[in-house]
Amino acid sequence: MIGQLNHVAIAVPDLEIATKFYKNTLGANVSDALELPDHGVKTVFVKLQNTKIELLEPIDSSSPISKFLHEHPNGGIHHICYQVEDIKSAISKLVKEGARVLGTGKPDIGAHGKPVIFLHPKDCLGTLVELEEA
Amino acid sequence: MIGQLNHVAIAVPDLEIATKFYKNTLGANVSDALELPDHGVKTVFVKLQNTKIELLEPIDSSSPISKFLHEHPNGGIHHICYQVEDIKSAISKLVKEGARVLGTGKPDIGAHGKPVIFLHPKDCLGTLVELEEA
Structure with a gap:
């Protein structure tokens, strides 16, 4: 079901x-900073050859990143995001297997303008997992 | 300097x-379990299209993973590993930029049989970063 590691x-x-x-210490290719008020973050993409790292700074104290x-x-890895071809069929499969989808249980539009869901970390080996429709 | 996200x-x-x-819930392609006594872990590789996830279980309580x-x-993301072409020149650059290399400061042979180093999480945005010579 899961395809590429998106970020x-x-x-x-x-x-x-x-x-x-x-940029300077690790010598990577980085984007300009982009403000995403709907997601409560300012972000910079680190463009690696095979995937992306997304650096996230909260815009204000109500941002979901602030609590983390x-x-x-000092910061830390907040989540990992895998691509799926069809997010609705992914949700059906996950729910059947007993994994909990956070929020309403339905896809939201994520930071890349595509449908996304987040899975409960306790069901995913202690990691917050995002699934994004490719 | 850094190339692909190795894992x-x-x-x-x-x-x-x-x-x-x-394998079952996320529908990914997984390897057989592999015991790496020199590294104190038993591991399974999740083979994604563009990179790998490495699942690590400690072999015993002296394993570096046990404390984590x-x-x-519940588990959690332990580290991320970036590839570099030349680990010795990477170390020189990192030390010049003020990043601390853990251990002796010299490369060890990592779990894939290649030279690796780990950088201090406090110098890397709170994340433990491994560099592996490609």
């Missing part, structure tokens, strides 16, 4: 410092 | 349950 999302307390680390950073003040 | 490593308390989750699982009993 690994890293929550960071300071996007400018994080971007400099990936409160618990992980 | 994302997820520490898990029970490799059999974790493998079933990726003590703090994250």
Whole structure:
């Protein structure tokens, strides 16, 4: 069912410092910063040869990333995102297997303008997993 | 400097349950379990189209993964690994930029039989980063 690893999302307390680390220290190709008010974050994409790293800084304290950073003040990996071909059939399969879909249980439109869901970390080996329709 | 994302490593308390989750619930292609006594882990590779997820279960309580699982009993993302072409020149650049290489500061032979280093999470946005010579 799952296809490519779409991205690994890293929550960071300071996007400018994080971007400099990936650009200058690790020598990676990074995008400009992009504000996504609907998702409560400012983001920079690190473009690797085979996938992306998304650096996420909360826009304000109501951002879902803020609570995570409160618990992980240096930052940390927030979630991983796998692509699926058909998100509705993915949800049916997951629910049948006993995995919990967060929120309403129906897809939202994610940061890339495509349908996404998040799965409960306790059902996914302690990791927050996003599925995005490719 | 960094090339492909080589893998994302997820520490898990029970490799059999974790493998079933990726194989049956997420419908991914998984390898057989492989014991790596030198690294204190038993591992299963989840083969995605563009990269790998490595599921890691500690072999015993002296395993470096054991302490992590003590703090994250459900499991969690342990590290991410980027490929580099030349690990010695990568180390020189990183040290010049102020990033700390863990251990002796020199490459070890990693789980794939290639030279690897780990960088201090506090220098890498709160994430444990492995670099592997491609």
